[in-house]
Amino acid sequence: MSPARRDGLAPPRAVRSRTERRVRNAVALGACAAAAGVLLVPIALLVAQLVGRGLPALRPGFFVHMPKPVGEPGGGMANAIVGTLILIALAAAFALPVGVGAGVYLAEFGESRLASALRYVADVLGGVPSIVVGVAVYGLIVVPMGHFSALAGGLALGILMLPTIVRSTEEVVRLVPQSYRHAALALGAPRWRVVQQIVLPAARGGIATAALLAVARASGETAPLLFTALGNRFWSTRLDQPIASLPMMIYDYARAPYPDWNAQAWTGALVLFLMIAVLAAATRWTTRRIR
Amino acid sequence: MSSGHLTTPWSASARPVARRGPVHPDDVYRVVLQALGFAVLAVAALIVVECARGAAPSIRAFGWHFLVGTQWDPIADHYGALPYVWGTLVTSGIAMLLAVPIGVGASAFLAELAPPAIGEGVAFVIELLASIPSIVFGVWGMFVLAPWLRSALEPWLIAHLGFLPLFQGFPFGLGVLNAGIVLAIMVVPTVTAISRQILRSMPRTMNEAALALGATRAEALAVTLDAARPGILGAVVLALGRALGETMAVTMVIGNSSRISLSLLAPGATMASVIANEFTEATGKLYLASLVEIALVLFVLTLIVNALARLLVLWAVGGRRDVAGAA
Amino acid sequence: MTVETRNPERPALAQPPRPSLASAPLPAPPDPASPGAPTGGEPDAPAARVKLSAAHFHLHYGAHHAIQDVSLEIPEHSVTAIIGPSGCGKSTLLRSFNRMNDLIASVRTEGELRLGDEPILSPAIDVVDLRRRVGMVFQRPNPFPRSIFENVAFGLRLLGIRDRGELEIRIEDSLRRAALWDEVRDRLDRSAIALSGGQQQRLCIARSLAVEPEVLLMDEPASALDPTATARIEELVLGLKSRYTILVVTHNMQQAARISDRTAFMLQGELIEYGDTRQMFTSPRRQLTEDYITGRFG
Numbered sequence: 001m002s003p004a005r006r007d008g009l010a011p012p013r014a015v016r017s018r019t020e021r022r023v024r025n026a027v028a029l030g031a032c033a034a035a036a037g038v039l040l041v042p043i044a045l046l047v048a049q050l051v052g053r054g055l056p057a058l059r060p061g062f063f064v065h066m067p068k069p070v071g072e073p074g075g076g077m078a079n080a081i082v083g084t085l086i087l088i089a090l091a092a093a094f095a096l097p098v099g100v101g102a103g104v105y106l107a108e109f110g111e112s113r114l115a116s117a118l119r120y121v122a123d124v125l126g127g128v129p130s131i132v133v134g135v136a137v138y139g140l141i142v143v144p145m146g147h148f149s150a151l152a153g154g155l156a157l158g159i160l161m162l163p164t165i166v167r168s169t170e171e172v173v174r175l176v177p178q179s180y181r182h183a184a185l186a187l188g189a190p191r192w193r194v195v196q197q198i199v200l201p202a203a204r205g206g207i208a209t210a211a212l213l214a215v216a217r218a219s220g221e222t223a224p225l226l227f228t229a230l231g232n233r234f235w236s237t238r239l240d241q242p243i244a245s246l247p248m249m250i251y252d253y254a255r256a257p258y259p260d261w262n263a264q265a266w267t268g269a270l271v272l273f274l275m276i277a278v279l280a281a282a283t284r285w286t287t288r289r290i291r
Numbered sequence: 292m293s294s295g296h297l298t299t300p301w302s303a304s305a306r307p308v309a310r311r312g313p314v315h316p317d318d319v320y321r322v323v324l325q326a327l328g329f330a331v332l333a334v335a336a337l338i339v340v341e342c343a344r345g346a347a348p349s350i351r352a353f354g355w356h357f358l359v360g361t362q363w364d365p366i367a368d369h370y371g372a373l374p375y376v377w378g379t380l381v382t383s384g385i386a387m388l389l390a391v392p393i394g395v396g397a398s399a400f401l402a403e404l405a406p407p408a409i410g411e412g413v414a415f416v417i418e419l420l421a422s423i424p425s426i427v428f429g430v431w432g433m434f435v436l437a438p439w440l441r442s443a444l445e446p447w448l449i450a451h452l453g454f455l456p457l458f459q460g461f462p463f464g465l466g467v468l469n470a471g472i473v474l475a476i477m478v479v480p481t482v483t484a485i486s487r488q489i490l491r492s493m494p495r496t497m498n499e500a501a502l503a504l505g506a507t508r509a510e511a512l513a514v515t516l517d518a519a520r521p522g523i524l525g526a527v528v529l530a531l532g533r534a535l536g537e538t539m540a541v542t543m544v545i546g547n548s549s550r551i552s553l554s555l556l557a558p559g560a561t562m563a564s565v566i567a568n569e570f571t572e573a574t575g576k577l578y579l580a581s582l583v584e585i586a587l588v589l590f591v592l593t594l595i596v597n598a599l600a601r602l603l604v605l606w607a608v609g610g611r612r613d614v615a616g617a618a
Numbered sequence: 619m620t621v622e623t624r625n626p627e628r629p630a631l632a633q634p635p636r637p638s639l640a641s642a643p644l645p646a647p648p649d650p651a652s653p654g655a656p657t658g659g660e661p662d663a664p665a666a667r668v669k670l671s672a673a674h675f676h677l678h679y680g681a682h683h684a685i686q687d688v689s690l691e692i693p694e695h696s697v698t699a700i701i702g703p704s705g706c707g708k709s710t711l712l713r714s715f716n717r718m719n720d721l722i723a724s725v726r727t728e729g730e731l732r733l734g735d736e737p738i739l740s741p742a743i744d745v746v747d748l749r750r751r752v753g754m755v756f757q758r759p760n761p762f763p764r765s766i767f768e769n770v771a772f773g774l775r776l777l778g779i780r781d782r783g784e785l786e787i788r789i790e791d792s793l794r795r796a797a798l799w800d801e802v803r804d805r806l807d808r809s810a811i812a813l814s815g816g817q818q819q820r821l822c823i824a825r826s827l828a829v830e831p832e833v834l835l836m837d838e839p840a841s842a843l844d845p846t847a848t849a850r851i852e853e854l855v856l857g858l859k860s861r862y863t864i865l866v867v868t869h870n871m872q873q874a875a876r877i878s879d880r881t882a883f884m885l886q887g888e889l890i891e892y893g894d895t896r897q898m899f900t901s902p903r904r905q906l907t908e909d910y911i912t913g914r915f916g
Contacts, residue, residue, distance in 0.1 A: 009791050011830035016778025018744065021507055028509035032404055035396025036413055039483065042476045043420045049435050101327030109321055118328045121335045127597035128338065128590060129536025131563050135586040136338040139345045159334055166331060181300050191301060192320035220424025223538040227570050247426045254430050254543065269427045280422050496760040503716060504773040505750030505829060518763050
């Protein structure tokens with residue numbers, strides 16, 4: 001269909017009607033809204049089930065009692081909860097000094113080839129599946145030691161925390177205003193004091209937030225613990241022995257053929273979920289208050 | 292944060308000038324930090340080396356045949372990893388098929404269509420979803436999704452689509468389909484959050500130009516989405532990287548069978564799940580080495596996928612690492 | 619900024635709140651209902667049809683009263699410039715004519731805007747079609763990250779036009795009218811982003827022209843361009859006048875004087891003066907106008 005030429009072309013005639021475009025618009029926008037709605041369905045179901053199935057067995061005893069043998073009612077996951085705390089502490093003890101140090105290095109001295117390599121590697125490390133980390137730590141620590149241990153588990157979790165801490169620290173330290181550094185230098189402070197005593201304290205809040213979020217994520221990890229810390233039905237706080245942890249205990253109890261244990265698995269899952277959600281929410285809330 | 296842009300008042304890489312005294316604290320400080328940086332590099336290197344070392348016996352024994360061999364036989368001490376590669380690809384494929392339309396659609400809703408209050412609310416929920424650990428999804432998949440699949444969806448699929456080999460077999464509830472669905476739920480926050488960031492970083496003026504030409508909202512949205520395609524593709528590839536490495540949830544719902552099947556209803560296994568299941572039981576050096584080799588393959592696979600994703604996202608946002616940092 | 623009014627009994631006002639600037643006593647303005655009526659030396663012209671009009675139009679951004687009681691009539695096939703200092707509401711007024719302000723949630727309007735006889739602000743009007751009929755060119759050129767061809771074709775494809783032959787004819791026509799055809803005829807498939815700023819802006823004009831609007835709204839179309847590119851845009855505007863009604867917002871008074879038939883001067887949301895361009899620049903009726911034109915403020 002070629003438009004007639006007069007003094008110029010006739011105005012273009014719509015081939016697609018307004019109604020059709022209106023309908024397509026409504027359908028497309030509706031589909032996007034529906035997608036968002038569909039997104040909400042699983043989480044609603046998940047939270048409902050977690051609360052519904054996990055709440056009944058959630059008594060104070062859950063936190064202080066040890067696991068009972070099969071068939072005996074009650075019992076708790078006290079050793080697992082303490083175990084998770086110990087593992088996280090170990091992980092943080094490794095990941096925080098190394099991660100914050102590397103992050104500060106990148107932010108303050110970060111234009112060398114080492115720095116570029118470090119940034120790239122940290123990003124890559126963040127994409128490594130957690131089970132691969134577990135396999136590596138098994139070979140590096142568990143085999144030479146001769147047995148599973150909390151140390152190995154803590155190290156594996158720490159490795160998982162490392163990339164986020166490095167990246168977040170670098171970002172947060174970079175955000176510290178130049179004027180702070182200039183002021184300190186102008187007063188005659190050496191570089192190291194400028195960073196340690198001026199820049200880092202200013203970045204403290206952001207680093208803490210990043211650390212807490214990394215901890216929250218690490219506390220839910222199971223795969224890296226499968227062949228490092230393993231698990232332990234008994235009370236143990238020794239770092240050179242297998243140690244119980246909440247995710248591992250949930251895993252064992254969920255797969256067990258005893259409904260009583262399955263129910264406890266739900267309770268454990270609920271506790272884990274709440275721990276992480278509360279931790280994440282708290283850090284976000286305090287960040288907003290700082291801002 | 293463009294690389295090459297100095298943020299400190301001092302030269303970041305120049306050698307320090309000579310100072311009085313034997314050793315200046317500044318140099319010590321820098322060296323300490325450098326050492327910590329090296330430690331990160333060392334950790335990464337150790338992981339690679341250890342996986343390669345542990346896998347060496349298996350690599351020597353089977354060579355490339357390892358990746359295409361279909362028999363995983365601890366008794367005969369002969370290992371072929373294809374069932375697990377297959378399972379990984381199929382479950383991740385299902386996850387992507389489900390997560391991409393929903394994730395991109397939801398991100399478009401959040402970035403362009405939703406009123407601010409609803410947008411923030413849904414974004415919060417997505418963040419919550421992203422923070423749920425894998426094990427919790429596994430428990431849910433085992434005890435909630437599996438019964439529903441067994442009694443509702445799978446029988447329906449068999450009845451209506453059973454002529455396709457994809458939907459033939461017995462409705463176990465646990466299996467590849469369950470794993471695919473759970474994976475989809477786990478990776479959809481990644482797709483949504485990053486796509487949303489990408490869309491928000493698109494210039495508003497493109498949307499305005501389209502509207503000013505007489506486009507409907509959906510037509511203008513299509514323009515923005517089209518321009519955001521590389522970045523969104525990056526988000527999808529990144530989500531794929533996460534799906535490939537996902538372990539616990541998959542292990543708990545996939546049924547753990549080492550047979551390759553065309554049916555989505557059948558049980559299967561992925562590279563990550565077979566390691567999780569068999570590692571501590573692995574007697575025999577070759578058995579263990581084969582499992583470590585699977586870990587190595589998984590590592591390399593996710594490495595490539597993640598590198599690709601990062602390239603796409605960085606290209607799309609023009610090198611702005613602050614947006615790409617969400618990845 | 620001290621504001622002096624014509625009436626010497628009125629003290630110079632320097633702080634808010636203050637009465638409307640337009641309420642200071644002045645000689646009666648020419649009747650806006652007959653825009654073709656001769657004022658001060660203009661030769662006899664046939665009464666042109668009113669293409670765009672505003673009647674007691676108000677616009678609020680939340681609590682901010684951004685446009686106050688603006689009434690004017692813009693004749694067909696003319697170029698009207700809207701001038702005024704930053705923040706006076708000229709862009710806001712422009713964007714009201716194609717309902718682009720709808721995109722901002724806190725906007726409320728009162729009064730009437732019309733395209734010919736049709737009420738622009740009525741909820742019954744098809745906004746999508748309105749925007750095709752009232753085209754807009756933005757301050758910073760904003761071509762889509764696509765080929766030159768696809769940019770100009772965009773509006774046509776919205777209408778469902780897919781026939782390659784028709785598209786090519788119309789695209790060439792639009793690019794010719796935007797004075798860009800000769801420069802890009804051999805590279806229609808290349809990315810529009812690769813063009814220079816001035817070329818991109820002409821491309822945006824071609825893009826708008828492709829759907830044959832009745833009105834062209836231009837929001838400081840040359841402010842992001844160098845003088846040579848600016849001159850070409852101005853030339854273009856003068857050439858387009860015969861087919862379209864053009865409304866140009868500009869902060870450049872010389873530009874307004876060069877290209878427009880009529881000029882509207884706005885200050886802090888109010889329409890201070892509106893009339894024949896030559897007359898306004900040589901003997902403005904309002905002191906405020908004279909102050910602005912001579913550079914006393916803004």
